[in-house]
Amino acid sequence: MGLEVLLLLKGRREPEELGLPETMVCNLREEDTILVPFPLNAPRYYPCSNPPLEYEVPPGLRGREFEVILSDWESGCLEEGRAVIICGREGERLRPEYARRDPLPCQENGLFYTRGHVRVTALSSGELLLEDFLPVLEGGRILVRREVLWRGTPPLPEGLGRFREAARAALEKARCPGCRELHYAIG
Numbered sequence: 001m002g003l004e005v006l007l008l009l010k011g012r013r014e015p016e017e018l019g020l021p022e023t024m025v026c027n028l029r030e031e032d033t034i035l036v037p038f039p040l041n042a043p044r045y046y047p048c049s050n051p052p053l054e055y056e057v058p059p060g061l062r063g064r065e066f067e068v069i070l071s072d073w074e075s076g077c078l079e080e081g082r083a084v085i086i087c088g089r090e091g092e093r094l095r096p097e098y099a100r101r102d103p104l105p106c107q108e109n110g111l112f113y114t115r116g117h118v119r120v121t122a123l124s125s126g127e128l129l130l131e132d133f134l135p136v137l138e139g140g141r142i143l144v145r146r147e148v149l150w151r152g153t154p155p156l157p158e159g160l161g162r163f164r165e166a167a168r169a170a171l172e173k174a175r176c177p178g179c180r181e182l183h184y185a186i187g
Contacts, residue, residue: 003051005135005142006113007035008067019060035061037142055142068135068142069115071097073108074182081124083173085184086112089132091162095186110182118149120163122170126153130163 013033015025025035039052046052074096075084088094094117096110116134130149135142150160156167169184176183 002046002049002073003119003133003144004036004071005039005055005144006069006071007037007057007061008069009033009035009061009064017060018058020058024058035066040141051144053144053146055144057137057140057142062140067115068137069113070117070133070135070144072112072114072117072119072133074110074112074185075108081174083122083170083176083179083183085120085122085166085170085173086110086114087118087120087163087166087184088114089116089118089134091118091164091166093166093184093186096182099182099185109180110185112185118163118166120166120170122167122174124171124174126171128152128154128156128167128170130156130160130167 011033013025015022018025020035024037025033035058037055037058040054040056042052072086073084074086086094094112094114097113098111100109116132119131119133121129121131129151132147132149134145136145150157154167154171156164166184173179173183
């Protein structure tokens with residue numbers, strides 16, 4: 001799984017009404033509709049570590065009012081000794097949209113919807129990667145601006161102190177064999 005771009009429309013709609021493939025539409029959040037647009041010039045599925053950062057607004061949605069949001073997962077040890085924490089762009093804890101009722105060890109256990117967030121990736125060796133993701137609508141395209149805030153081993157630089165707790169949680173999760181818990185989320 002990993003990062004995806006979602007379009008949030010008000011009201012329930014059917015795929016044929018919007019001229020979309022059925023796989024692109026799912027009605028969630030009561031009367032809101034969330035659409036997952038396919039990335040430009042890329043397959044539907046991609047490695048979590050290298051998501052596409054450019055999406056096309058489907059023709060059936062152009063001219064309609066919608067909000068662009070991101071979907072990303074907190075995960076633990078999907079690869080040996082590697083974990084991902086999702087936090088706000090100021091380092092704050094977020095409430096997951098979905099958390100597995102019966103968490104699975106070493107899997108993606110918390111789904112977050114955001115208008116932009118920071119992904120903290122930790123390795124059990126102590127290495128950290130902080131990446132800022134922000135979706136921007138430009139004409140008929142959605143660009144996900146990705147900025148590497150920092151890569152290295154703690155302590156974090158002075159200007160990134162607001163991410164200290166998220167980084168600590170990510171490192172703890174990366175060192176937790178068979179982890180089943182969300183480590184940095186509002187309960």
